[in-house]
Amino acid sequence: MSSVAQSRRTPPEQAAGASARSGPGEEAAGPAAVRLSEVSKVYGRGPSAVLALDRVSLTVAPGEFTCLIGASGCGKSTLLSLVAGLDQPTAGSISTEGRRVTLMFLAQDADVLLMDEPFGALDAMTRDLLHEELERIWGQQGLTVLFVTHNVREAVRLGDRVVVLSSRPGRVIEEYRVPRQGPRRIDSPEVARLAATITDRLREEMSRHGD
Numbered sequence: 063m064s065s066v067a068q069s070r071r072t073p074p075e076q077a078a079g080a081s082a083r084s085g086p087g088e089e090a091a092g093p094a095a096v097r098l099s100e101v102s103k104v105y106g107r108g109p110s111a112v113l114a115l116d117r118v119s120l121t122v123a124p125g126e127f128t129c130l131i132g133a134s135g136c137g138k139s140t141l142l143s144l145v146a147g148l149d150q151p152t153a154g155s156i157s158t159e160g161r162r163v164t165l166m167f168l169a170q171d172a173d174v175l176l177m178d179e180p181f182g183a184l185d186a187m188t189r190d191l192l193h194e195e196l197e198r199i200w201g202q203q204g205l206t207v208l209f210v211t212h213n214v215r216e217a218v219r220l221g222d223r224v225v226v227l228s229s230r231p232g233r234v235i236e237e238y239r240v241p242r243q244g245p246r247r248i249d250s251p252e253v254a255r256l257a258a259t260i261t262d263r264l265r266e267e268m269s270r271h272g273d
């Protein structure tokens with residue numbers, strides 16, 4: 063990992079494990095690059111209507127790298143498309159405070175980068191290299207990142223915070239701060255330990271839901 067990555071900005075609070083302040087996903091009052099307030103999204107109408115997101119509140123601080131994890135179909139891509147402005151919420155509000163938001167990787171002139179499972183199909187070596195590259199660009203450009211993945215270790219490897227959504231309809235059920243103490247490796251014991259905790263939480267949610 064590059065020295066740039068090691069010296070990048072970190073959020074003020076660095077306690078390991080779950081942190082609940084205003085509620086999972088919500089930061090205490092402060093600057094926000096992205097703020098979702100009680101956002102719900104319904105697709106379709108009548109008996110076939112699908113509630114994809116259910117009152118999601120999530121605040122991402124400027125420069126923060128937030129990873130979103132949740133079962134398939136819980137609304138992760140829906141959430142990103144709403145933040146990108148590609149679709150409108152059915153209820154609630156989303157604010158990006160005039161920042162330039164992009165769904166593209168390596169896009170120019172973005173303040174907020176939204177990534178939807180960008181490395182899912184890659185071999186491990188290439189993925190590791192792209193993690194380092196993403197971390198470098200993030201550190202250099204001071205980006206805010208909202209990153210969706212099914213890979214819990216990847217979320218812990220990259221994120222300042224891992225936000226767990228419930229099975230559909232998606233709600234924020236837990237968040238985990240990831241301590242940033244020097245270079246991280248996806249195969250390190252620290253990453254593995256927190257990933258195991260998060261995986262247990264996901265499994266608990268999925269069995270509750272019957273996934």
Ligand SMILES: Nc1ncnc2c1ncn2[C@@H]1O[C@H](COP(=O)(O)OP(=O)(O)OP(=O)(O)O)[C@@H](O)[C@H]1O
Nearest residue numbers: 105106112114133134135136137138139140141230
């Ligand atoms: N345009 C649409 N019209 C109708 N239903 C939709 C539409 N887009 C998504 N959905 C439904 O909304 C729910 C959430 O979908 P979404 O794609 O956001 O989930 P996801 O968490 O990204 O899933 P995955 O992990 O498989 O990518 C799913 O039940 C999906 O079928």
Ligand SMILES: [Mg+2]
Nearest residue numbers: 138139140178
């Ligand atoms: Mg998706």
